[in-house]
Structure formats: C-alpha cells, structure tokens
Amino acid sequence: MSSNDSNPGFDRRTLLAALAATPALPGIVLPISTPAQAAEGSDPLPSWNDGAAKKAILDFVRVTTDPASKDFVPLAERIAEFDQDGTLWVEHPIYTQVTYCLEHVPDLVKAKPELKDREPFKAVLSGNGEALAQLSLRDIFEIVLATQSGMDVEAFREDVRHWLAEAKHPRWHRPYTDLIYQPMTEVLNFFRANGYRNFIATGGSGGFVSEYSEKVYGIPPQQVAGTEQAIKFGYDKDKKPILTQEPKLVLDNMGAGKIQNFWLIYGCRPNAAFGNSSSDDQQMLEYVKAGGGARLSVAVLHDDAVREYAYGPAQGLPNTAVGTFSQEMYDMAKEQGWIVVSMKDDWKRIFAFQ
C-alpha cells in the first residue's frame, strides 16, 4: 500500500513544494543557528529558558507530587493531556497525517477511477498549491476518510510505518519524527519521571499516531485518543476474523470534541493539558484549568518565524490551514491563568538535532 511502491509517477516533492510555496501555508526556510544546549546539572528542562513558563511547569509538578503540599495528587490520579500537532511536533506547512493522506489519493483514484474528476480529489491530483491551500476542513476529512478506509487496521499501521520511514519534511528534509520539539520531550520525560501518565489527544487519527507514539513520545497506543473512524469486525477470505477501517466518523476531536472524548474514553479530568490551537484545544485547556486544586493549562504560541514558524491572529498574523492561536484564546489564557509559551523566548532550542 505504500504510495512510493505503487505510484512511481507521483512526486512527493512536487506536492510539498507546491504546498510550501503558497502564501497561506508559509514554509520560510532560513538558516538554523541556535546551538544545541547540553543538560545543565539537574535541570529537568534544560532546553527551556528561565522565565514564567518554565517556572510554572516546575512549580506545578512540585506541588502536585509533594505529599506535604495541599495540592498533592495521588500517584494513580496524575494525568497529563497533550495535543500533538503544533504542540509536540511541527504542524506546518500542513499536518503530517494530511500529507500522508494526500499522497495516498493517487492510489485511491487508481482503485476508484470515478473520483478522478470529483473535488476535493481533483484538486489534490492537480498538484496545484493554490487549489490545495483552499481545501476546507470538510474536504480534508473527506480525503482522510476515503484514503484510510477499507484497510485492515494492522495493515494500515504497517503502511504508516513504511511511509514515515521514507517521507521527509519539505523544510528540514528530515523524517517527520525528527521534528519533535525538544523542550516538549523534556516536559514529557519530566512528567513521567514524577509519576504522571501522559496522554495524547489529537485531531488526527489515533491509529496514525499510535504507530510511532511509543517510540517517539514514550506514550503507548492505549494512551492516544484521536479523531476516530469506525472499525468493523468481519472475516477475510480464509474466514479469519479481521477489523477494517470504515469511512464513517465516530469520535470527532475538533472543537470541544477533544475534551468531551477524553472524558468519554479515559473518564477523568486531566491535571495538566498542553495545546496550541483555538480550533481544537481551547475547551480542553479551559476545562482542565477549571478543576479543583493545582491545574496547569499551557498554550504554545508559534511566534518564531526564524527557527520554526509564526502564525495566528494573536500576533496579528493571518490564519493558516493548520491550528491557529486566536486573540480570543489569548485573552482567555491571560484571564484564566493559563501559561502561554513563546517558542521564541521560552525555548533555547527547538529540535533535538540542532
């Protein structure tokens, strides 16, 4: 099922170059000059500059794990929830999973030629960056459901594994799994070392993220909750029971869906939450912060056009195809006492490879 095997004529670089060149999907390539910092003594967050954000994270973990603190949280109840795209790894110029699905459209059209002249598939096949940049969320959902359906759940994961081993980000020319934010890796490790169980709540498909979550984030598939399509039990030609993915949305993590589905699946209010997008992290951050005792809500602001990207209305920048930080969410963060992380000011470095 790898698009690379079956579609030699389909050029990933053309697609990504087109995406990166469109004004609504900035892919500014600039020299990366920030040197990697070595861990400083016993600092659990060495890639963070000293400041209010780093202090708030350290303080939160201290007061919730010190048995003498009034905000102590028993070990079994320590839960932290992390958005993925734009919070744990790069989401520009477009979500990694969407790139995966776009690259699978030629395969899909080969199997179902009637889709060739139908939007949004036609726009994808054209490779026209402007047309691609116009795709709505609804179009993207349609593409995701169409390209990920009919497949055995285990075969899907294998296909994702093969794709991730070959695909490269158009700006850094590295595997997507290299583009994890090093400061967030440190947060995951710091929380874990203090007895927290880390969960991912993503707008993407849980099955996609589950393929690498353990290896890359130390988070097992059982702790990854995504926007989920239906799974159907049946039998293959040898009468062996199988599960296949169906083109039907069952759990939608957009908007308030992320925190609704977190409760539905995991049955608790997290103690801490990290996100970055008004479109699907805001209610999660609100709900977490509104709980009793010490609660930590952290919103990552993409304000570093040099080392990563800068986007979103909170900085007077235009909206983009990926999650943005609205002025409303910015005001809410200040009013409710969330922590806003400036990638530019709070992070010494962005990636482990730097």
Add this chain to the structure above:
Amino acid sequence: MSSNDSNPGFDRRTLLAALAATPALPGIVLPISTPAQAAEGSDPLPSWNDGAAKKAILDFVRVTTDPASKDFVPLAERIAEFDQDGTLWVEHPIYTQVTYCLEHVPDLVKAKPELKDREPFKAVLSGNGEALAQLSLRDIFEIVLATQSGMDVEAFREDVRHWLAEAKHPRWHRPYTDLIYQPMTEVLNFFRANGYRNFIATGGSGGFVSEYSEKVYGIPPQQVAGTEQAIKFGYDKDKKPILTQEPKLVLDNMGAGKIQNFWLIYGCRPNAAFGNSSSDDQQMLEYVKAGGGARLSVAVLHDDAVREYAYGPAQGLPNTAVGTFSQEMYDMAKEQGWIVVSMKDDWKRIFAFQ
C-alpha cells in the same frame, strides 16, 4: 441525586424481589457451603482447581513472559481484556448498572411527569416482575440513556458512589462490589504481577464502572471502555466549564462492538481476553484468539446453580435477560481452542467472603 434520599416511597427490595422471582431471571437462593481456601504456597491461582483451564492460564503467562520463549511478548505490549458482567462479577438477576438505572426511574419521572404513562418507564414504575422481565435490550438502553443524562459527569460518578455504598444484592444481601469472583481477582493480580496491563471492556457505561474499577479490580478509569453515551461541553450558571452526559449513544459495545471499540480506543489486539456472553464477547474472543503467537481466549460458563447461577443454551438451559453462552459459541470455543471455564468444576470458591 441519590434515589434513597429523594424517593422514600420507592422500595428497592420490592423491585429486586420481583426481578428475582421471575422465571426468566432465576435467583435461586441456596446455602453456600464451599469453604474459603487459603493460598497454597506460591500458587498464584489458589482458588482454581487443578485442571485444563488453570493450566492454560499459567502456561500462557509463562510463555509470553519468558524471554527465552518463542512466544515472548515485550512488556509494553502485554494487554489483557476483561468483560465485566458475568466474567468479573455477578450479573444475575440483572446487570448491576441496570438496577441502578431502574431505581432512578422514579426520580426521572418526577422531573419529567410525561414519562409516567410511557413504556418502558410505566413497566418499571409498576414494580411488576413479569413486566420487567419482558424489557428488551432496546428498552434497557432507553432507560439507561434517560436516567443517566443531563447530569454533570463528575456528579454522576458521585451518585454512583453513594448508590453502591448502600445497594445490596437480593440474594447475598451484600454490596455488589463484594460479588467479585475471587478466582478472577487472582487472574487480574497474576497478570498484573507479570507486567500485563488489564483493561475492562464492558457492555455497561464506562463512567459507572470507572467509579469502582480502581478500588475493586485495580484497573484505573483510563483502562475501562464501556458502551458510551455522548458527553457535551458547556458552561454552568457561574460560567464555569462543565461536561454533561447526553441521551445519545456514541460507542456501543454490544455484539462485535466490544472488540471494534477496543481497537478504536486502545489501538491494539489484546494478547488475552476473558468473557462469558455470546451477545457481546464472542467476536472479542474470536479476534484475540486469531492473532499471531500465543493468545488466550477464555469463556466463563455459568454452570453452578448452587454456588452462583446456571444459565444459557450451551447447557440446555433457557436464555435469560443477561448474557448467555450459546451452543454456537460453545462449539466455536472447542474448535478454535479457547478455554471454557466451568465455574462448578474449575473454581474452588466463588467469592472472597466465603
């Protein structure tokens, strides 16, 4: 919201006595004479009689945890899935959660008097055991959704906690949480001690089971997957964000739903599964057994009318309102090499209090 506080005129005993007296819901009360057995040396399953079932469980754990075995499973991948009703605790004369919901019908009708003359609510209010025994699964779903909706998710859990502290099973006159099968507690502990993560996949509501799962089974809410109703984000009168339960089914664990939803939520095929009902465990047990390497599928047969209950077509007994073991599932178990546990022959004792 406790029915005991607000409905002094509603008599739990009348309802349960009526349920227990109906022919389709046998509630045979007989003297319990099996003495409790002390743990024998280092036997991890002291409440199990020696036999094929006990041996299969011990062998499975040994070969999947011995690094020298060809069937070794790495620590991070050891997953066991357990049905609850009829597998971990008593499901007769009717599922505990359904009893909870039935007892909340008077509260509901007080709030919505228009339901008083409508079925299935009318039948519940009548307290007529025969009418209650006729309730279909659809009726029961309607009652569950109606009684559990509109409530804040945290308030619901608190109400369940209060109810469980007072409610008693009509046969043993003990809290429902005392009616856990001691041999299965030993299995949970044995698996956990060998690095397995235990999960509950229940036809009931995850929110109901999550209230006591950690305390009673050592399984945290994050590892409980149920039939789930929608959760809705909103604000209370003080503009505080809240989550409420809605009368809409989102994940249905009936039939093949249990294994479909297990993959959807937890993204893996369990190594071992334990169930007892043809109506919602069969496909789970099939799918688990069909995986590669060593796989354990265990079906508990309720064949002990003296110490617990005996029911189901596999023994030529009638169907009941709760999960039953069909002849088809019995044949499938034999053909595919599942383990069928006879409660009568394989279990030395049933409950910890004996």
